[in-house]
Amino acid sequence: MPWKSKGVKAEAADAAGARLARQATVEVAGVLGKRDMSRTDLARLMDVSPGRVSQILSGDENLTLRSLAAVAEALDLDVRISFVEPKTGRQDEVALRPDSSDAFVYTH
Template identity: 55%
Template sequence: MPFLTRGEDSAELPASRLARQAATSLAGLLAARGLSRSELAKLMGVSPGRVSQMMSGDANLTVRSLASVAAALDACVEIRFFDLPQPPTGCQVGSGASSHLADEVTSPL
């Protein structure tokens, strides 16, 4: 279980990761097009401060705000759901005493 600080719940950490991923992707697109944050703000009709908030990776981005960015840039946003990769069963981790523990945990009864 990940370490949680006061005020965080189990959905906050993945949400923060998604916001950072969106911000990183947007920064890459802006760089590839040679656009600044100020130029994006003008295209979107919002303040440069709002664009900075969105690109900080800490903002609570909505689907509408992502769609607004995409429309301003004549770009596309893709959101996908998929199963997490499952670790192979029966793997032994480490060596020595800890590998015996792994054997006990993964061995069928």
């Protein structure tokens, strides 16, 4: 369900939510890759079905903080949320940094 029922601000909030969900799933995928783990491995650690992990990592903008916390707990990681000033221009895609860090950058 959208953040609000209609309007430009609701559309912007929905788009921002979708970007954050993609960002989170890219981060989790990066951690799994670095640890040579599969989604099935994550499901086992979380004590959920592989299908549930697929739902969580689908990039759906309805990804919840509780789901992210469950992933982090299973992987023995912390989640950090920061509010930062945006760079100029609009950012549309998430990409991993070329230095292979866990960080991400937005690309145009």
